[in-house]
Amino acid sequence: MQMLTDGNFWGFIGACFVVSLSGAVFKPGAWYAALRKPRWNPPNWLFGPAWAVLYISIAIAGYLVWRQVGFGPALVVYGVQLVVNAMWSGLFFGMQRPDFGFYGVTALWLSIVACIVAFAPISATAMWLMVPYLCWVSFAAFLNWTLWRMNGAQPA
Numbered sequence: 001m002q003m004l005t006d007g008n009f010w011g012f013i014g015a016c017f018v019v020s021l022s023g024a025v026f027k028p029g030a031w032y033a034a035l036r037k038p039r040w041n042p043p044n045w046l047f048g049p050a051w052a053v054l055y056i057s058i059a060i061a062g063y064l065v066w067r068q069v070g071f072g073p074a075l076v077v078y079g080v081q082l083v084v085n086a087m088w089s090g091l092f093f094g095m096q097r098p099d100f101g102f103y104g105v106t107a108l109w110l111s112i113v114a115c116i117v118a119f120a121p122i123s124a125t126a127m128w129l130m131v132p133y134l135c136w137v138s139f140a141a142f143l144n145w146t147l148w149r150m151n152g153a154q155p156a
Contacts, residue, residue, distance in 0.1 A: 008066060012059040015082060020055055022086040023047075026094035036150045041143065054133050058082075061129035065122050074118040081111035098148035105141040112137055 028044060062078050084107050092101030112134045119127040 009059070009063045012063040012066070013056070015062075016055040016059040019082050019086045020051060022089040023051065026089035026092075028093060031096050032093065035147055038143070038146050038150070050136060054136055057129045058133055061119060061123075061126040064126040064129075065119055068122050074115075074122055077111070077115050077118045081108065081115045084108045084111045092144065098144060098151060102141065102144045102148050105137065105144050109134070109137050109141055 062075065065074050065078065084104065088101060088104045088108055091097060091104040112130060116127050116130045116134065119130060
């Protein structure tokens with residue numbers, strides 16, 4: 001597969017890896033463990049594997065767009081959604097603020113939709129690779145909102 005030998009592909013993987021580090025720096029701890037959670041809250045172990053698959057899909061999508069048109073407006077939108085993605089963990093876990101986290105995940109959701117719209121005319125494959133990400137973030141936004149409502153906005 002040509003993609004695996006292309007250094008640019010690995011640049012997209014690297015960018016997604018850097019973004020994922022925010023989840024390693026700002027991670028659930030005692031504060032999160034003490035929150036009241038809905039019965040449908042996924043187990044903590046599920047988030048790492050889910051995000052790993054999503055980040056690979058996100059990287060492939062960005063690479064496919066770059067391969068088609070190079071750097072341009074679509075990849076600017078892509079970069080924005082990566083930055084917004086990286087911010088969420090700090091807002092929610094780092095600041096221990098579900099309210100700020102909800103505002104951040106809402107911005108992330110909007111930036112993913114913008115990325116899907118920007119990718120659609122360039123690469124249908126890239127567009128569809130972003131859809132599971134949007135679905136997961138939609139679920140995460142609802143979970144974030146529920147945690148906010150169940151626990152309030154202020155840190156414990």
